[in-house]
Amino acid sequence: MDKYIVNPWEVKGDIDYSKLIKEFGTEAINESLLKRIQKHTKELHPFLRRKIFFSHRDLNWLLDEYEKGNKFFLYTGRAPSGPIHIGHLIPWMFTKWLQDKFGAELWFQFPDEEKFLFKENLTLEDTKRFTYDNMLDVIALGFKVNKTKFLVDTVHAGVMYKEAVRVAKKITFSTVKASFGFDNQNNIGSIFYTAMQAVPAFLPSVLKKKNIPCLIPLGVDQDPHFRLTRDVIHKLGYYKPAIIHCRFLPGLGGMEKGKMSASDASTVIYTTDDEKTVRNKIMKYAFSGGQATIEEHRKKGGNPDIDVSYQWLTFFEENDKRLEEIYHSYKSGKLLTGELKQILVDKLNKFLKEHQKKREKAKKEIDKFMFKV
Ligand code: TRP
Numbered sequence: 001m002d003k004y005i006v007n008p009w010e011v012k013g014d015i016d017y018s019k020l021i022k023e024f025g026t027e028a029i030n031e032s033l034l035k036r037i038q039k040h041t042k043e044l045h046p047f048l049r050r051k052i053f054f055s056h057r058d059l060n061w062l063l064d065e066y067e068k069g070n071k072f073f074l075y076t077g078r079a080p081s082g083p084i085h086i087g088h089l090i091p092w093m094f095t096k097w098l099q100d101k102f103g104a105e106l107w108f109q110f111p112d113e114e115k116f117l118f119k120e121n122l123t124l125e126d127t128k129r130f131t132y133d134n135m136l137d138v139i140a141l142g143f144k145v146n147k148t149k150f151l152v153d154t155v156h157a158g159v160m161y162k163e164a165v166r167v168a169k170k171i172t173f174s175t176v177k178a179s180f181g182f183d184n185q186n187n188i189g190s191i192f193y194t195a196m197q198a199v200p201a202f203l204p205s206v207l208k209k210k211n212i213p214c215l216i217p218l219g220v221d222q223d224p225h226f227r228l229t230r231d232v233i234h235k236l237g238y239y240k241p242a243i244i245h246c247r248f249l250p251g252l253g254g255m256e257k258g259k260m261s262a263s264d265a266s267t268v269i270y271t272t273d274d275e276k277t278v279r280n281k282i283m284k285y286a287f288s289g290g291q292a293t294i295e296e297h298r299k300k301g302g303n304p305d306i307d308v309s310y311q312w313l314t315f316f317e318e319n320d321k322r323l324e325e326i327y328h329s330y331k332s333g334k335l336l337t338g339e340l341k342q343i344l345v346d347k348l349n350k351f352l353k354e355h356q357k358k359r360e361k362a363k364k365e366i367d368k369f370m371f372k373v
Pocket of ligand 1: 008075076077078079080109110111114197216217218219222
C-alpha cells in the first residue's frame with residue numbers, strides 16, 4: 001500500500017504527485033504551459049524543467065492578464081516554528097526567480113500565530129524569535145528590498161484583521177472541518193487561522209484600490225488553504241489567486257518518509273549547519289540506492305531514483321548535463337555511493353557558505369523589508 005498524507009498539518013509517506021493532482025483538482029504543468037512561461041522568461045528555471053514545480057491553478061489566466069499588461073504580485077509565506085532547513089528554501093528560491101523575471105512585487109507573510117495555535121509547546125515569544133531568525137534566510141536568497149514586503153500577523157494585525165473578518169464571515173465551521181479534518185477539540189484560533197492566510201492574496205488590491213492578479217508559489221501541502229481562499233475572495237470581488245505547486249525535498253532518511261521535517265534532526269540539513277555537520281549527516285544518514293558491497297555495486301549498479309543524494313542533486317545541481325552524467329554513472333555502477341555523497345556534500349557546502357554570508361548581512365536589513373503601513 002502506498003499510503004501518503006498531504007495537508008497543511010501533516011506530510012507523510014511516499015507521495016504520488018500525479019494522484020495528488022487529481023485529488024486536489026489542480027492542473028499538471030505541461031509542455032505548452034512551459035513554452036508559454038519561457039516566452040517571457042527566456043530560460044526556464046531548473047525547477048520547471050525538472051517538474052519540481054509540477055502543478056498549478058489558473059496560470060494560463062495569470063499569463064493572459066500579464067500579456068494584457070496587467071502585472072501580478074507574488075505571495076508566499078512561512079509560519080515560524082523553528083530554524084530554516086534547505087527544504088524550506090525550495091519554493092522561495094523559485095519565488096525569487098519569478099520576482100526577477102517578471103519584475104513582480106512580493107508579499108511574504110510570517111504568520112507568527114499559526115504554529116503557536118497548532119503546536120502544544122510553542123509560545124508566542126518562541127515564534128517571534130523564529131520570525132526574525134527565519135527572515136534572515138528569506139532575505140539571504142536575494143529578494144529585492146524595494147519590491148518585497150514582509151507581513152507579520154501579530155505586528156500587522158491592524159491592517160490585516162479587518163480583511164480577515166471579511167473572509168471569516170464567508171467560511172463556515174463545517175467547511176473548515178471538512179477541509180482540514182478539524183473536530184470539536186480544535187481551539188477556535190486554529191479554526192479562524194485560514195482567514196489570516198487568505199489576506200495577503202488580496203491585501204495589495206485593497207491598499208491600491210484596484211484589482212491586482214496574484215500568484216502564490218507554495219509547497220503543495222498548503223493548497224487546501226487556498227482552495228478556500230480562492231472561492232471566498234472571489235465572492236468579495238477580488239481575483240482568484242493563481243497558484244504554482246512544488247514537490248517536497250525528501251528528508252535524508254528517504255522518499256517514503258515524506259518531506260524533510262524539522263522534528264527529526266537527523267533527516268534535516270539546516271541553513272546554518274557548518275561544513276562538517278553537513279558532511280557527517282549526509283555520509284551517515286542519506287538513504288542510499290547503492291548495493292551492499294562495492295563488487296555488487298560495480299556489477300548491478302545503483303538506483304538513483306530512490307537515492308536521496310541523487311534526488312537532492314536534482315534540486316541543487318543546476319547543470320542538466322552534469323546531472324545526467326551523474327545519473328548514468330551511478331546507475332551503471334561506475335560511481336560509488338560514497339563518491340555520489342561527496343558530490344552532494346561539495347555542492348551543498350558551496351551553496352550554504354554563500355547563503356550563510358548573506359544571512360549574516362541580512363541582520364541589518366530586516367527593517368527595510370518590513371511592510372510600513
Ligand atoms: N502556512 C504556511 C506554513 O506553515 C505559511 C504561509 C503563510 C504560506 N502564507 C503562505 C505558505 C502562503 C505558502 C503560501 O509555513
